[in-house]
Amino acid sequence: MGTVTATFVETVRGRIWRSFDRQLFLYVALLISFGLVLGYSANYGVSGTPGTLSQTVKTVIWAAIGLTGFFVAASIDYHWLSTFTGPIYLAVLGLLVLTMLIGTHLFGAQMSISVAGLDFQSSEIAKVLMIVVLASYLHRRRERIGRLSTIVGAGLVMVIPTFLVYRQPDLGTALVFVAVLVGMLFLSGASIGWMALLGGAAIALAPLAIGAMHAYQRQRLFCFLDPNADPQGACYQLLQALNAVGSGGLLGQGLTAGRQNQLGYLPVQSTDFIFTVAGEELGFVGCAILLGLFALLTWRIVSIAWHARDSFGMLIAVGLASMILFQVLVNVGMVTGIMPVTGIPLPFVTYGGSSLVSLLFGMGILESVRMHTEKPTF
């Protein structure tokens, strides 16, 4: 533990903070601000229950908590995390099982557990933690990375939490787990041949998974293929979202001036469909800026991965990049009608304390990876 203490002292003394990635922090901060503004607009005119905090204030509080986590994670040498991946893994499984047992229902799914009045969406926390666990596993396997056993092993690590999340049911997050697994395996140097073979087998089994779905999930899932199939029912949300995004035009209708948003036509505006508010009120230009921020963020994360000192750091970064990239693709693709409707939040922008805190914690680890790129000099 001596080296850990030394590293921490180094950190506090600020030597290695010179390589703190300011751009990464800037993009994250801008994305959170974007989310705050859109969330404010989504709830504009909705009178809150007296005595409770507005969503905007809650988001600020969550961001403050998240930023604390960010700086704590950034201050710690990320290598330290690999020393207790086992307990982390068990904690993730425990959290997910606990959610299944005592979770509160939210939109028909057991997705969160309440602790002291605060709702924790365990799957959001699980995503970041599983990236660390998987990175650690692949790092340890780096000598035998090309073997089939690596892929099978990684799959086994991921399958239990993925299944637990899927059973909540939270299909979206389960798919994020799969995307993260694929992304990290690919960049870890795993055998492309074996991956392709196993991937092909998985795709062949997809119809079985779809068949096992709840009817409402299946209906919503396929709306994007023909939104007019059930305009008053399952596809109503998608149609309204498309109308809202489309009516934003080039420059948008202005913040808090989007009629679809303000009149309540958008489904759960502040959560999964938050991007529709950007689409309607800020137009193509606003959406392009938002996507641009995600692109820049992705570039920074990939860059950190590239420059990482070891495969553990690289894989954490790749996992986070895969997660963010996949969530942006599915979320924005969903509200623009090119992806099935699944409940996947837009990172940093969708309102949600556990998501924001987990993401900021993940970004903190990234900063740690970034700052430990150079071999420490003693």
Added chain:
Amino acid sequence: MADLNDGDGEFPRSHARFAALSVIAVLIFGALAGRLFQLQVLDGARYAARAVAVRTLEVSVRSPRGLVFDREGRLLAANTPAWTLEATLADLPADPSARAWVLFRASRVVGVDMSVLTERLQAFKGSPYELVPLLHGLSREAALTIGEMGEQLPGVTVAVEAVREYFDEDGAVDGTLLSHLVGYTGRVDATEFAELAARGYLPDDVIGRDGVESSMESVLRGTYGRQLLERDASGRTVKVVKTLAEPIAGKNLMLTIDARMQRVASDSLLWGMQASGVKQGVTVVMNPQTGEILAMVSLPAYDNNKFAVGISQDEFAAYLADPGRPLRNHAISDIYPPGSTFKVVTALGALEEGVTTTTQRWPTYGCYQIPDAPEGQCLSDWNNQGFGPLNLVEAFARSSDTFFYQMAIKLGLDRFGSWAQQLGFGERTGINLPGEAKGIVISREWAQAQGRPDVFTGELAQAGIGQNVIAVTPLQLLNAYAALANGGTLLRPTVVRGEADDSGALVRPYTAEPIRTLSASAADLQAIRIGARDVITTGHAYNIRDLRLPGALSGKTGTAEFGSAPSGDALPFHSWFVAWLPSVPGATDAQLEVLTFTYSAVARGNVSLEVVKYFLQQWYGLDQDLRLDPTDLSRVAAN
């Protein structure tokens, strides 16, 4: 962990795989940006239009209904606020017991059984966001209470709408004086709505049901406006986006009716009916120069104010059960045998067709043997004695039945029928009131419908004195006599003088084209008018000649027996009296003509004559009261 911290950073790092990741990222952002560009920039207008279509709704804006005034500018029909209890299914508690509690509390406030509200709610088939009218005609207090309870009654609201209120000649709320003329408004029912929707009517709209409310519906209603509303996702109206068409208020109408005269006519008729035990009666007053109806009373009347707010089942059932049939305007909707008053047709036809001259004398009989009929089949004169030889003017004045049997038979069926038609019988007058009847005039077609080739001569003879196969509306008879009184113009009777401003001043008079000019000579018409003057002066109409009226009252009585005698001594009969007031005998300048009809009197006097007498006394403010007891046979000899 030592191996991690001391790692040298050298580990397999595939350029190709990083490049692939970068390419995938670029493709993802590119695809999303491209899709957004397509949605927002290329197809933006289409989606915007779709979004507008989803959240906006074009609705009608009701136009205020036109007011109704009498000819003196007295307000007869106005719009007054009324409150309706409404509910929105989506806002009512979903829990059945909580919902029942809300409805129970609402029902207590408005004072009806809760089942009334739940039944209306269950019968509703539309969107859960639509307002369902549960109860119309709330009291102001109940409406205010519901409004104050607000949050305690989620989903229950009160809407205000305009309903009609009807007044009498003094401006008091009174729905019985003019109900048949003004009519009332009622709600459009589902079957009507199917037809009316294309004309801009709304599902719970009101429409005129009787009187001018019905006949002048399109004028009174105005034109509804159109508004584009923006609604939120729950269906609540957020704002008016724009007004597509302003509503055009309905036009105010001025009637030809003088409400004060209506009151006098109504009072005098009511007196006569009560004095004689008659259950149905009609008095119509007209200006025989213009066709304007000055008063039209049909008793018993109904209360149109009850209909305006929605009549109860019990009250409606009582109206239907009343043998006097208060819901019908007997002046235009029902047909009766006209009796001797119909002799004007026989007289005019006989003169114009050359059957007789005004001076030629004909024998009259106690009982007239019908030609071609077996010996002994005769038709009596009303006095069973005859009057000796009479000319037409004398026969008209004395109302000799046997004289007019001969005239009708000499005229023949076709010519008789054509003169009945010329004077407007057997066809509608076209007055601007709903529900007018055509009446029946004897004809060959009628006989053929009975399975005979032609009418019997006796039937034709009886038709000549307005019995048997002749049935007229009181208005038809009045209008025929107006043509006599004005010198030969059959007018189009009207109850609407024109359009008025809000203060009740006439701003746009309507003109009614006469139906036709009679092809009768002025001299012949003059002769019959003299006969009608003699009806008054020779005492056939008894003491009405003693009224000190500003003119030479002329007229004709009529009785028509029908049915069977209740006590063996006399048949019940309808009595008629029609009179007009020219300046001098035979003149065509009468400004006032009045007709009274009383239905099924078992009284022995002419009830209608007494009613008209009483009306004239009161209307001209005479300090005379020459009324007789209409049940006293000994003093009356009227036919």
